[in-house]
Amino acid sequence: ADQRTRLKARAKELLKQHDAVLVAHYYVDGDLQDLALETGGCVADSLEMARFGRDAPQKTLVVAGVRFMGETSKILSPAKRVLMPDLDATCSLDLGCPADDFATFCDAHPDRTVVVYANTSAAVKARADWMVTSSCALAVVNHLKSQGKKILWAPDRHLGRYIQEETGADMLLWNGACIVHDEFKGLELELLKEQHPKAMILVHPESPKSVVQMADVVGSTSQMLNAVIHGDAAEYIVATDNGILHRMRQLAPGKTLIEAPTAGNSATCKSCAHCPWMAMNSLQGLVDCLESGSGAIEVPEPTRAEALGCIERMLDFVA
Ligand code: 13P
Ligand code: SF4
Numbered sequence: 001a002d003q004r005t006r007l008k009a010r011a012k013e014l015l016k017q018h019d020a021v022l023v024a025h026y027y028v029d030g031d032l033q034d035l036a037l038e039t040g041g042c043v044a045d046s047l048e049m050a051r052f053g054r055d056a057p058q059k060t061l062v063v064a065g066v067r068f069m070g071e072t073s074k075i076l077s078p079a080k081r082v083l084m085p086d087l088d089a090t091c092s093l094d095l096g097c098p099a100d101d102f103a104t105f106c107d108a109h110p111d112r113t114v115v116v117y118a119n120t121s122a123a124v125k126a127r128a129d130w131m132v133t134s135s136c137a138l139a140v141v142n143h144l145k146s147q148g149k150k151i152l153w154a155p156d157r158h159l160g161r162y163i164q165e166e167t168g169a170d171m172l173l174w175n176g177a178c179i180v181h182d183e184f185k186g187l188e189l190e191l192l193k194e195q196h197p198k199a200m201i202l203v204h205p206e207s208p209k210s211v212v213q214m215a216d217v218v219g220s221t222s223q224m225l226n227a228v229i230h231g232d233a234a235e236y237i238v239a240t241d242n243g244i245l246h247r248m249r250q251l252a253p254g255k256t257l258i259e260a261p262t263a264g265n266s267a268t269c270k271s272c273a274h275c276p277w278m279a280m281n282s283l284q285g286l287v288d289c290l291e292s293g294s295g296a297i298e299v300p301e302p303t304r305a306e307a308l309g310c311i312e313r314m315l316d317f318v319a
Helices: 002-017 030-038 046-055 067-076 099-108 137-146 157-167 186-195 221-230 242-251 283-292 303-318
Strands: 020-025 042-044 060-064 081-083 113-117 130-132 151-154 171-173 200-203 235-239 256-259
Touching (some): 002 030, 002 283, 046 067, 060 067, 067 081, 113 137, 130 137, 137 151, 137 157, 137 303, 157 171, 221 235, 242 256
Parallel strands (some): 020 060, 235 256
């Protein structure tokens, strides 16, 4: 605890000294989330992180999350320095959608509007017409469908299928998955629900269909958090990375939060639902990157300029 207190104090000094602000995702270490809020930064979902970083007046953004989040910030604010506590923090969706293969896929379907999830590399975004996050994907696809557009969607197959079924849009799907959400199990969730019949089930749409089907609320991390804060239920079963429980407990202290079951027996797999890449973010890494200037995100031109359009289109749409 002493070490954590020391590191937090040091990080606060460094943030001030470097005119830096901390932009954190709900899945990262609770100390980093607290520090972000104590120092005027934010804890947010992917869309809000992008917007906060773009609008922040500071010269340096420290993005505690995974690589695509840092890249999105850099694409939107090339003049700002964007640092990450660990540059190796990536995402299975990003890894599962290499830019070359994706370009081949797009080339084969020139009649389709290309919509990519935020969880992709800058090079993939450079090929896209639209970027979306989980909080606005439904609205964007509904909008495109109303214009008679056929869609090429990448990379998350569960989110893509969910959007397709909700909107009825013509969507061709890339076959990617999040290794964390893909582990949630519908059958085990049904059994858990039998034990907690009054619990409200909150599901992130990167989860499999059998899990999404049982949801009372399907949404982004911020939307799930809001459902806990404003919901009437006393108990909530939460199907997303368990890093979010930190903020849920803070903002809804009276509510009971239950982690949704992952592969097989959740009792034997307590921390399955935690992203190994989000977990690479630490207080020490934050202090190190600010002290040494390591962990700087660069997105070379022309990729940056080409990727900017699909992100701005989304931000204008939700504005
Ligand atoms: P949101 O926070 O946008 O819901 O996304 C979750 C995610 O995949 C972050 O890794
Ligand atoms: Fe990617 Fe899943 Fe980790 Fe989010 S939780 S960064 S989608 S692997």
